[in-house]
Amino acid sequence: MISYVLEKPLALSLYRHIRHDIESGLFVAHDKLPSKRQYALDLHLSLSTVEQALSLLEQEGYIVAKERKGFFVLDGNIRPQKQNPFQLHPLEPDLATPDHDFPASLWFKTMRMVMSRDQEYLLQTSHGAGSHRLRNVIANYLVHHRSMNVQPEQIVIASGSQELYFLLCRMFKEDFHVALESPCYPIIEQVYQASNATIEKLELDQDGIQLEQLANSQSQFLHVSPFSSFPGLIKASPTRRKAYLSWIKNKAGYLIEDDFNSEFFQSGPMLQTLYALDHHQKVIYLNTFSKSLSSSLRLSYMVLPPSLIDLYQKTAGHLACTVTMLEQYTLAEFIENGSFERLIVRRRRHQVQLHKSNQNNKSYPEQKSK
Missing domain, CATH: 1.10.10.10 (Winged helix-like DNA-binding domain superfamily/Winged helix DNA-binding domain)
Structure with missing residues (x-):
């Protein structure tokens, strides 16, 4: 039996x-x-x-x-018996690292509203460069808040800056001979190396990339974070920023402006990006919402010069966007209803106050000694 x-x-x-x-x-x-x-x-x-x-x-x-x-x-299905039967060893629970400065309740409230209002759009496959709605909203934000004349068709949405670096490597392939700040964000170099790009390192001083090294560079591309380099947080001087633009004007490649931290490095009106100052369509602009909103949001974007749109379509336009439509529509609403701008202003104010507090703490021992 x-x-x-x-x-x-x-x-x-x-x-x-x-x-x-x-x-x-x-x-x-x-x-x-x-x-x-x-x-x-x-x-x-x-x-x-x-x-x-x-x-x-x-x-x-x-x-x-x-x-x-x-x-x-059938033959061939006998398996050797293991002396120690399989046991599952679960990983430790995820660490809870709340971002207390991020308005999570407002973000999720916005998400719920989007899920109710835009549900017919959320289950669609996103356009390869990202949803039209989010690209429209980002273009409008850049025009009015960053003085960047950008059309939505120039914008590419990606799940983090690393994906944008890979897209650039895919676009330019064996012609990608790129100069980097030294030191720079290590992931940039690692991604470019993995894609067999030719890399040149240019040393920084207190004003940005050293002019002599820039002048002697044989690279055709230049990847910089002009307002806040990593890890040194060096802001390139106006003279150096102009030198970057002058240098790339005579090159076959492009200047890649990695603007990951410009919203927070300064108080007062925001300085113009290199993209806004460029008159020769030689700047590719990158930015991420991981810094301005939350590191948990793996969402970045790239602005291509109009002359590169066809190249992008031929080399990477067929790839699917890896950011869900729900995230894209939530972010679009968050920017459009003013929540994003209010968050930026509050964070910048907090950073200025923190900077002043640190300066006061540093000066206190000197004042006391006097």
Whole structure:
């Protein structure tokens, strides 16, 4: 009599028991299995449940059905028995690292509203460069808040800056001979190396890339963070920023402006980006919302010069955007209703106050000694 202890779903449980009997050698090659009726009678199952289990075993190559004869075990399915049975070792729970400065309740409220209002759009596959709605909103934001004359078709949405670096490598391929600030954000160099780009390192001083090194560079591309380099947080002087633009004007490649921190490095009116100052369509602009909103939001964007739109379409335009439509529509609403700008202003104010506090703490011992 067949005796298995079955769990729900019954068909899957029966399948596993029979599979174990075959793999352990209880049934060997060419043995005939008990009939469907025998399984059903002994285990108090319906014939359809037994048929489901046997069908799955047949699809996976454990048994074969022979007409009017039954099911027979196939060769090659015995597995060596492990001395120590498999045990699952769960990972430690995720660390909770709340961003107390991020208005999470407002973000999720915005998300719920978007899910209710725009649900017919959210289940669609995003355009390769990102949703039209978010690209429209970002273009409008850049025009009015950063003095950048950008059309939505120039914008490419990506799940983090690293993806943008890979897209650039895909666009320019073997012609990607790029100069980097030294030191720079290590991920930039790692991604470019993984994509076989030719890399040149240019040393920084207190005003940006040293002019002599820039003048002697043989690279065709220049990747810079002109307002806040990493990790030194060096702001390039106006003279150096103009030198960058003058240098790239005579090159075959482009200047890649990685503007990951410009919203926070300064108080008062925001300085113009290199993209806004460029009159020769030689600047590719990158920015990320991971810094301005939350590091948990893996959402960045790139602004291409109009002359590069066709190249992007040919080399990477067929790739799917990896940011969900829900995230894109939520961010678009967050920017459009003014929440993003209010958050930026509040964070900049807090950073200025923190900077003043640090300066006061530094000066206090001197004042005391006097």
